[in-house]
Amino acid sequence: MKVLHQSQFFISYQCDKQRCFFIEFPHKRIKLSFCQLLAFRQQVKEIDLNAHFNGQNPHGLEMLMLCNRQHFFVFSTLECIDLKEFITGSFAMLELNSLLTTPF
């Protein structure tokens, strides 16, 4: 299993043998298929960080359900900011890997 990207709170891994991905959260590690990773990416993209600062989301919490509702997460503002950077970084690494493994 190889590390794709690491941010302040999260780490993503790719497992070639099981053809899947893992994400390590502060308290647990979950397994995701590529499809589930895409769904997670979409949910993170939809988080409106502005709402955390303009009073629309006064508690500063985001609730996400992952992998067909198997996992439930609550993220703070700080974690949400990190999560956005983490997802961008993880997909950038996947694209870089794609470029490196493409035969010319």
Added chain:
Amino acid sequence: MKDLVRQKLSIHVEIMDLLNKQIEKEAHSSSAYLAMASWCDHNALANSADFFYEQAAEEREHMMKIFRYINDNGGTAYSPEVSNVNHDFKSLEEIFETALDQEISITKSIHNLVGKCRKVNDFTTEYFLQWFIAEQMEEEQTMRRALELFDLMGTEGLGLKLLDERIPNIRNKSQK
């Protein structure tokens, strides 16, 4: 490290995002045409109403084409939310002008998508979008032809009635 993304997904991730945005635009366009059809129906312009009902169905077909393409190639298509649909119009001429603007905006969006495909070497999607480029050209021609009828026949009274009768024949013969 294996290229798992490529194993699962035939299209570029960023292109998938843009295609999902295009789905939203096609859905909005379909709803906008429905609103236009409704206005025409209420104003005794039956042929124009039928024309816009047909346009609405066509835009939905375009949306479904993209929707299935994303899912067929391993991506995830998202069902779009539609809001801000305008139901207030001044005249049939304004409706056709709005329709032309809408088609031009969709054409631009498709062209941007093709440009992005070339940038990231997603030739599969570029090939898929060729059909949309031809289709948009025809849609623009249709709307332009309708606006030309207003120049010819006027926008009120009997002229408007005669114009409405000509609307069913407005599509390019090659489109039928």
